[in-house]
Amino acid sequence: MAITSANQLELLQTAEAVAREKMIDPALVVEAMEESLARAAKSRYGAEMDIRVSIDRKTGKATFTRVRTVVEDEELENYQAEFTVEQAKQYMEDPKVGDVFVEEVPPVEMGRIAAQSAKQVILQKVREAERDRQYEEFKDRAGTIINGVVKREEYGNVIVDVGRGEGILRRNEKIGRESYRPNDRIRCYIKDVRRETRGPQIFLSRTAPEFMAELFKMEVPEIYDGIIEIKAVARDPGSRAKIAVISYDGSIDPVGACVGMRGSRVQAVVNELQGEKIDIIPWNEDQPTFLVNALQPAEVTKVVLDEEAGKIEVVVPDEQLSLAIGRRGQNVRLASQLTNLDIDIMTEAEESERRQKEFEERTSLFMDTLDLDEFFAQLLVSEGFTNLEEVAYVELDELLVIDGVDEDTANELQARARDYIEAQNRAALEAARELGVEDSLVQFEGLTPQMVEALAKDGVLTLEDFATCADWELAGGWTTVEGERVKDDGILEPFDMSLEEAQDLVMTARIVLGWVDPADLEAEEEEAAEETAEDQEEAGA
Known part of the structure; x- marks a missing residue:
């Protein structure tokens, strides 16, 4: 197949058609054609030659040229694409190292194999350009919601047509046991976009907490405008979720705005999430207060926060325990995810029992170490003393406020405590030295x-x-x-x-x-x- 004037314009027309079909730049298709023609010419003239092809963007005329570069004598390796300064003088005036000599060569006749090879090169280049275009289009859309059409299902994973590309909704990113048929419309969250060898991979999700946050942003104008902010989301996909919101406008109730008139706004989100129940909770910077809100609908009697350990103890009425924990621990698990704290829930009876046990242990400590009777030891514990060091080194006045304790008794208590501590210290040092x-x-x-x-x-x-x-x-x-x-x-x-x-x-x-x-x-x-x-x-x- 020779490239004649009759089919020169067809090259440009073909490039335009392919570019329009694949939605890529026509110049990329023309460059692929140039490369494929150059490869075919090399198979005719010799693989070592530097043959280049240029297609005129207006007329479609293909020009074949041979390029040779001037190199140092000792660097000459490829005699077909390089020549020395002396050899170049036959073709050029005053040649220098690095100069190139370009001469036009006759167009080549393309046989069946060469034409097939050229076609493969063009298809490969077009595929690469198409992948680059898809990646550039979708890389900035990660973190947003997209509407698509289900194409097919493979091993539980749903392939979704998202316009100019395909996304994959993995089995573990689907809500519950939801299933889809081809041509079903689907709304997903773009979780990630990666450039891979097989092309850009668009990973979709319907279980991500961010999906719910984006849905609320679409349904609640105040969130879109920044008046209300979603601070945290915790989900058990398809079953239940908790979302914490805060309003930066004192006149707007964040929970009411998210619920909407007669629940219209939250219901739209619930319908999209296959009936997932949603608790909307007011955010509070004070963690214990926020946790009390997060454990709704259960009532909380007392909260004890251990900031260093990131743990929190919650006391609830006996009849509220099952409600606070929720079915299969769902309520407390979601509250823990929402607050990023480990939550221990106990009833008032359990807390009372624990406090009684601590009282008895401290009473027993003072009875054994200070040689006190039970009543006197209980007096010390009731006044807030928890260990011997507090008794031994506290200001004398704090002991004198205890009923029945005079100055002599207080001094005796401190002397006994100090003697016991010193004996313990000596024993500890002896044990350490033995080690x-x-x-x-x-x-x-x-x-x-x-x-x-x-x-x-x-x-x-x-x-x-x-x-x-x-x-x-x-x-x-x-x-x-x-x-x-x-x-x-x-x-x-x-x-x-x-x-x-x-x-x-x-x-x-x-x-x-x-x-x-x-x-x-x-x-x-x-x-x-x-x-x-x-x-x-x-x-x-």
């Missing part, structure tokens, strides 16, 4: 004898050993494993040591050992303070 602990650790300020004993039992025998410990190894902490918070026990955690205290002790040990220069620490703190100030200024601006 091989060194004086450098014993004399380190900030560690009690009991702490030194605990460290020794864990193999920490020197100040150097202590300085290599991580703060969480000492104070304990929490690690997220497969979406669940797991407790890491610390060596000194039984002594109520916080992470900050552990960090300070370890850093002090490193300074004492000369591992860290205090001047460097000060410089780092100043730099961090400056960065924080700059961030605050930018946020304020």
Whole structure:
């Protein structure tokens, strides 16, 4: 097949038709044609030749040229595409290294195999251009809702026609057991768009919490306008969900706005989510208050927050326990996801029983260690004393407020407490020394004898050993494993040591050992303070 004047314009017409069908730039199709013709010409003239083809964008005329580059004598490798300065003088005036010589060569006759090869090159280039166009179009639409048409279902995954591409709704991203037939209309959330070798992959979801948030944004104008903000969403797809909202306009009720007149707005979202029940909850910066709201419809009697552990204890009336937990733990699980806290729920009877147990344990402690009768020990516990250290080192006036305690009795109580503590300290140090602990650790300020004993039992025998410990190894902490918070026990955690205290002790040990220069620490703190100030200024601006 020769490219004659009769079919030159057909090249441009074909390029226009393909570009229009695939919705890509016609210039990309023409470039693919040029490359395919150049490949066919190389098979005719020789693969080592640098043959290039240029198609005139107006007339469709294809020009075949051979390009040769001037190189240094010692760099000459390809005699068909390169030549030396001396050889170039036959074709050029005053040639220099790097110059190129271009000469036109006759068009080639394309046989059946060459034509088939050219077709494959064009198709490949068109596919690549189409993939790039799809990726560029959809990459910025991640995080939005899209309407599509179901094309087919493969192994439980739904292939969705989203206009200029295809998206995949995986089996685990569908709500419950919903099924679709070809040509069904479907609304999905674009979860991710990735560029892969087989083309751009558009991953869709109907179970993502963001899908519900986007649906509310579509149904509630106040959310779209930014007057109301969705702060958190927790879902059990197809069954139940909780959504926390806050209003930045005091005259607008965020919950009422999301519910709508006679529930019209929330009902539109419920219908889209296959009847998923939705609790709309007012957001509150105070975590205990927010949690009380999140556990609706259950009533909460008392909340105890442990910020460091990220845990919270909730006390509910006995008859409200099943309502607070929900069917299969659904209510408390969603409330936990919404607040990002681990929630322990107990009844008033259970809390009363726990408090009674703590009262008895402390009473028994004072009876055994201070040689007191039960009534006197109960008086101490009732006044808020929880351990021997408080009794031993508290101001004398705090003991004198207890009924029946005069100055002599108070002094005797403190003397007994101090004697017992000192005896315990001596025993702890003896046990630690038997384990091989060194004086450098014993004399380190900030560690009690009991702490030194605990460290020794864990193999920490020197100040150097202590300085290599991580703060969480000492104070304990929490690690997220497969979406669940797991407790890491610390060596000194039984002594109520916080992470900050552990960090300070370890850093002090490193300074004492000369591992860290205090001047460097000060410089780092100043730099961090400056960065924080700059961030605050930018946020304020």
